[in-house]
Amino acid sequence: MKPTAPFKRARASIKDVATRAGCGIATVSRVLNASGPTSVATRDRVLAAADELGFQRSDIGRSLRTQRTRTIGCVVPSIANPVFAQALQGLQRAARSAGHQLIVSASNYALDQELEAVTTLLGKQVDAVVLTVSDPASSQALDLVRERELPHALMFNHAPGLAPCASIDNASAASLVADAFVEHGHRQLGFLALRFGSSDRSRQRFEGFGARLHAHGFPPPVLLEVDDDPALLADHLPSLLKAHRHLTGIFASNDMLALAVMQATRTLGLRVPDDLSIVGFDGIAIGQMVEPTLATVQTDPEAMGVAAAETVLAALREDDQSSSCDQTRFHFRPGGSLSRCRGDQADSGEVAASPLPSPTHPREPSLKKD
């Protein structure tokens, strides 16, 4: 008896099955994978032996040989964010139905963690990665993946040409919101962002929003930026709103933020939508449960996850690797939080694109721009 047993050999290996079945390991492998001719007699013997030994194939040995781990790595800014959680759900489901497992990691919206997570995943030799990065154009993490020629896809990031991505066109989605505000006669608008510096989605929405307003001949929206820390929202928001009393509508870059604004209005004694109209983004379920219901852009994060999975799985099957951009559906979802502007004189839905640039230009010099 040895003093130290380095590994407890709980599991039976393919060799054990072979000796028990009285054949070579090659035969066992062939039987188990149906990868070659075997006589029914040995086939039965092998199967019986495997069963008796409770044999389960080791994915490590297989991976070493085949150089495939049947594993997909995924990095998102935050797992707890419901939008990413839904995407992960779709991703996981699609991956599993193709026999792949999902390794997830959170970058916490930090560039260094983004890179570190991808590096670790590469070390684990995942077959493919699915990422949501801070900025696709400058992401070292993405560069690394491309350099290694690893099948990959982006989620939420909209970067056509740069990498395959499952996303929506944030700019056009935001322009729907601009249209909605314009239709309801709002002029003095704000865009509220949580992590403007580290989210290209937020920036794309802001730009799409502003561009469409501009096309309507409307003044650009005020950029309202709040702290990273969601816990400070309750303190910060009311003062921010008070400082921008003149705004009649706010476009929040996500629904949680929009709901937080609705809460803040209550503490200020403002009414939604009478005193302030609010539109969110994402279309989370709770938006329909609150009073008034939240007007928002309805997206489908789970579909994005599925699309991203299918992109990399397709690349894994053959070397087709077409850098396609899967556009998932989105649409404007009306809600009670957006109504006609109180000071609006136009009665019809038709709104004249007033060419006069407002002298009371709402862009505040005090606000951070990026």
Add this chain to the structure above:
Amino acid sequence: MKPTAPFKRARASIKDVATRAGCGIATVSRVLNASGPTSVATRDRVLAAADELGFQRSDIGRSLRTQRTRTIGCVVPSIANPVFAQALQGLQRAARSAGHQLIVSASNYALDQELEAVTTLLGKQVDAVVLTVSDPASSQALDLVRERELPHALMFNHAPGLAPCASIDNASAASLVADAFVEHGHRQLGFLALRFGSSDRSRQRFEGFGARLHAHGFPPPVLLEVDDDPALLADHLPSLLKAHRHLTGIFASNDMLALAVMQATRTLGLRVPDDLSIVGFDGIAIGQMVEPTLATVQTDPEAMGVAAAETVLAALREDDQSSSCDQTRFHFRPGGSLSRCRGDQADSGEVAASPLPSPTHPREPSLKKD
């Protein structure tokens, strides 16, 4: 040139580093792991060679040898559920800071998927698993893990003695809710569950709720069960509420359900809390953003994830494997959705435990019990 290149050898192996550095692979391994004596000269040569070749160690080879994958498997009913998503976030963070990766899988509240997911994880040779199962007492998945003597922990499931678990005592938490209702003079109470049959949490809360009401001398709560499909909630809830008009308070087994009830009351023209008091469970952030704010039991899913991670990581480090049950904190969070019962004659907070069993027993025979 061969017709088919089976594997593209992009990565440099430890052997390549060895030849380039002019030494044996054993030396390279020692340098890279600081696992043995090396002269500074060779150390530098090896490090330089590794750097030049862009060497990254293959976790597969290492895992094959060490029989450790530095990987933790996790199975939750649903990734998209914010409560589990938060737990995953904590789990992932704790796992990563200990150098472990997280493989996640969803069981979709189905027993067979639960088992299948765990089987797959075992095949992947994860070092440990963290599970949230339908019922710890009868879970084949849990049995399998225990049989294999794999380090493991449960999340959300409260099963002291059965397995290490990071959870709250659902029954005592629910009894807090009972106390709150009693304090506010409510007698006719309902318990609303979404997946009563496949969630021991739900059952434990129901039992704790009923037991405490009983201790107060109050009649047992009506069990209201709704369909699995959350999409049907909006249709189903109003009729359910109408059928139980006599109830003055409802305890929903989670916050989303509670919010859905609040929405349903609006369609019925009922006011919360004047016509109906509502208490939820979990303490999600949105509960504080709605009007009225949601009374609930505040829990900390992320802390559960962290606790579960620490349990298995500790078991991984040494064979201490103490079957501890980490209790995470919880407390009753008051909110505007719970107020004094309209028909309550008692004026003080003190409520006499009326010993008389109500003749109008609210338990409905038409309702499914399990």
Add this chain to the structure above:
DNA sequence: GGGCATTGTGGAATCGTTTCCACCGAATGA
């Protein structure tokens, strides 16, 4: 009856790492 594909089989190489063991030279001890 002699080639010849075909079927079933096992030996052995291979994947990339860790680690045991043997070895050599130099330093240290008695």
Add this chain to the structure above:
DNA sequence: TCATTCGGTGGAAACGATTCCACAATGCCC
């Protein structure tokens, strides 16, 4: 001075699978 440690090193054996290749036995066709 000889024995003994010790720092530094490389060879080689695992780990558990897949798969190429060789080889035997069988069937078939001319």
